[in-house]
Amino acid sequence: MLPDREKDRGTAAAQARDGLREAILRGEYLPGERLVEAQLIERFSASRFTVRAALQDLAGEGLVQMERNRGAHVRKVSLEEAVEITEVRMVVEGLIAARAAERVTGEQAAELSEIGRLMRAAVADGEYRAYSDLNQRLHALIRRIAGHGTADRIVETLRGQLVRHQFMLSLLPGRPQTSLPQHERIIAAIGQRDAKGAENAMREHIASVIEALRSIDSLGGPA
Amino acid sequence: MLPDREKDRGTAAAQARDGLREAILRGEYLPGERLVEAQLIERFSASRFTVRAALQDLAGEGLVQMERNRGAHVRKVSLEEAVEITEVRMVVEGLIAARAAERVTGEQAAELSEIGRLMRAAVADGEYRAYSDLNQRLHALIRRIAGHGTADRIVETLRGQLVRHQFMLSLLPGRPQTSLPQHERIIAAIGQRDAKGAENAMREHIASVIEALRSIDSLGGPA
């Protein structure tokens, strides 16, 4: 989906694009906020040409929205859209998990188990920030094991569109207790090279994320 | 994934982008062929600025590949990539089919059945071109019923990257006989509002497309 971008790392255009993406993902620009070209020019010491190219790229990734003669805004993702995006993530990460189960090596399986152990420890100690990091590491490792470039790019793009919602998710009390056993099932299935089981476990996991997403809204959701 | 583009329909930029996309999809520019800006400027009577924007957009869709200082090429999709892309399509269209089964109205179910009847007739009469068109109509209708914007955009983007391979698929003798019953099962499951069944039927159908894709290669594949 996304084009390979390894070719031009370091150019002004790439720097502006990556810098702006980071800034948006970090929450420096809030959803709906206007991205004025002149400001970005100053911030990234780039020309308008470069800034516009960066904005167009990020529009392609779904992070910003451009309207003719009205400029660029940080895209606002409604709850409904967030659910849709997560539904797609559910099936694509399911595919990734299945493929990871088919291709996993012994060493990689051990790495997965190690993450699982760290996760249990983090939950037991109430270190939710660490747990959240491990969660990311787990999903990333599974994707690396699967080695599915197309699915990978899509998931990465979708994830970018959700950072804001994901962030709120991690604040939900009780989430780790819910997701820990799900993660363990995923790890176990991949370790046993059980493709179908891994896919199901991953889908159930993300399905529960969708439920959590919905519950966020009902208790005074995003701004 | 793709940004909404209804805002600027009719502008020079949109015309260049859509025109170029059509040209690539029509096979007017072959995979690997260079897209020289000067030529495109003349062809679409657009400025370089506009042409570059169009190229960048299509790069975001995965149709063209841009390399710094080396210009834009029509992206070449290897068999392996084609399989990957179709695998993702398999799971995402599965999601779409499941959702279509949940939301289908009586009228829409009748429309689906009608397409099924026409398909049977087309295969019986050996009208494979008509069958291929019906195939597209069927998938499009299912997507419309599902009303899943995010999944829709992704499938559309992926489909674009495969036109060349899809085209060859339709030439495979015996394909219609294989896929007709699969289509019938999809239609039946959606008609019965059987979400799980619809998803499975769709996935089996596209899984068989993947097999067909692989077999194409083994008998003297794409240039």
Place this chain on the structure above:
DNA sequence: TCGGCGGGGATTGTTGACAATCTTGTCGCC
């Protein structure tokens, strides 16, 4: 006081020119 109507400022859209880079063809040397 409220609603329509310009005017001014800000912002984006577009163009053409110039600079940097790559590709190709040729020449000279080994």
Place this chain on the structure above:
DNA sequence: GGCGACAAGATTGTCAACAATCCCCGCCGA
């Protein structure tokens, strides 16, 4: 005759200026 360096041409990368558009604000009349 083959190989590498060089130069010319082609192509893309970047920029700054100009034109078009929109939005907000104050003004006028009902």
